[in-house]
Amino acid sequence: MGEHIGIVGAGYVGLTSAACFSRLGHRVTCVDADVSKVDELGRGVVSIAEPGLAELVGQGLADRTLSFTTAQAELYGADLVFLCLPTPPAEDGRPDLGVLEQVVPQLGRLLRPGCVLVTKSTVPVGTAARLPRLLGRDDLPVVANPEFLREGHAVEDFLHPDRVVVGTDPADSPAARRVARLYEPTGAPVVATDSASAELAKYASNAFLAVKLSYVNVLAELCERFGADVREVSRTMGLDARIGPEFLAPGPGWGGSCLPKDTSALLHAAESAGVDFGILRDAVRVNARQRARVVRAVRQAVTGSPAGSLAGVRLGLLGLAFKAGTGDLRDSPALAVADDLARAGAELTAHDPAVACVPGTSSVQVVDDPYLVAKDAAAIVVLTEWPEFRDLDWARLAASADRAVVVDTRNLLDPDVLAEAGFAHLGVGTHPRRQS
Numbered sequence: 001m002g003e004h005i006g007i008v009g010a011g012y013v014g015l016t017s018a019a020c021f022s023r024l025g026h027r028v029t030c031v032d033a034d035v036s037k038v039d040e041l042g043r044g045v046v047s048i049a050e051p052g053l054a055e056l057v058g059q060g061l062a063d064r065t066l067s068f069t070t071a072q073a074e075l076y077g078a079d080l081v082f083l084c085l086p087t088p089p090a091e092d093g094r095p096d097l098g099v100l101e102q103v104v105p106q107l108g109r110l111l112r113p114g115c116v117l118v119t120k121s122t123v124p125v126g127t128a129a130r131l132p133r134l135l136g137r138d139d140l141p142v143v144a145n146p147e148f149l150r151e152g153h154a155v156e157d158f159l160h161p162d163r164v165v166v167g168t169d170p171a172d173s174p175a176a177r178r179v180a181r182l183y184e185p186t187g188a189p190v191v192a193t194d195s196a197s198a199e200l201a202k203y204a205s206n207a208f209l210a211v212k213l214s215y216v217n218v219l220a221e222l223c224e225r226f227g228a229d230v231r232e233v234s235r236t237m238g239l240d241a242r243i244g245p246e247f248l249a250p251g252p253g254w255g256g257s258c259l260p261k262d263t264s265a266l267l268h269a270a271e272s273a274g275v276d277f278g279i280l281r282d283a284v285r286v287n288a289r290q291r292a293r294v295v296r297a298v299r300q301a302v303t304g305s306p307a308g309s310l311a312g313v314r315l316g317l318l319g320l321a322f323k324a325g326t327g328d329l330r331d332s333p334a335l336a337v338a339d340d341l342a343r344a345g346a347e348l349t350a351h352d353p354a355v356a357c358v359p360g361t362s363s364v365q366v367v368d369d370p371y372l373v374a375k376d377a378a379a380i381v382v383l384t385e386w387p388e389f390r391d392l393d394w395a396r397l398a399a400s401a402d403r404a405v406v407v408d409t410r411n412l413l414d415p416d417v418l419a420e421a422g423f424a425h426l427g428v429g430t431h432p433r434r435q436s
Contacts, residue, residue: 002026006078014084020158022060041068052155080116093264108135128195141175144195146202152325167198206262214283220250220429230429253290253333255322311345316373319384320352327354334383374400385410394421
């Protein structure tokens, strides 16, 4: 048996970390304050839609290498404790560390000397340096070990990461090496650095991806003006090894639980440090503008004018999650576009393979049958890039729709297939296609 690892927080990052560390041969105790969640997890019930996660949790429970509890006292005796706590954005964009600041002093009164405290949550630069003061003791080494997990690929990313980042002061300390050894079975390269660099690396990575996505969305608009095809332009760009093909697909904007939060936090940090991070600020502005572009495209497709009225217009939406492979609605650009369409007076019916309802709103009727979105619809709007949408019977959808029009905000569908089914097609950064 390997180390005894404590995980504080059974959310997306915490549960994935707990299950994967168990899979790597360690004994894991996962603590969470939510009694019902702990009860469900103890019975192997996993509510997070993440490929492979439920199976790993079940295996860990069966092997008795993974346990869930609400009692922090069960962390006494742990060799390493990972903080996987929520750090949501406050109103001014700064990360809210309220939960972390509440939990850490409690751990300081509990953990045995020499236990390594690891920040896995995304936290502001300087957090690791602050933790000894919050702990109230200096015999618990602190390591920054940011996560780089993609929703829909979290288990794969944890077990086969591009890199493992461990930050301590000084760098490459004994505590850093202990954390790095946990990941040895993955074979991933280890970046041993100071804690501030480790913390900033997480924000810098997500912010760069946000900039890249905003760049390609502006590029798509330029392609529309020049009669070019953004798919061909981005394919050409992606063949350059310095650029790469990832994050070069235009869409309704970027969202999710990480990119909006982390770009906001980095902008706030830059402002606090007196650094003008204009390129990131512009990326955020472009992203806010992108959903308005999508609404104008829908108006154009339905009424023939980018300012046409959508009052009383029935629209079918395919996709609500912020990306395929997850049911996460947090900061979903698809949901943001749906909200804007509803405010414009449209009547919305939506289908998403991983979303059964949209909490807190009655403006979107969610159906479990994708063919119901087309019933009497003036247009079908593709908002999330679920690959199964390509395999729908588009002739059947055309027969149900009031008007056979598709606005494909993800450039997911084959225009020739749509044309053969009788659909007019409007993509992003592409040439409009009419019915055949």
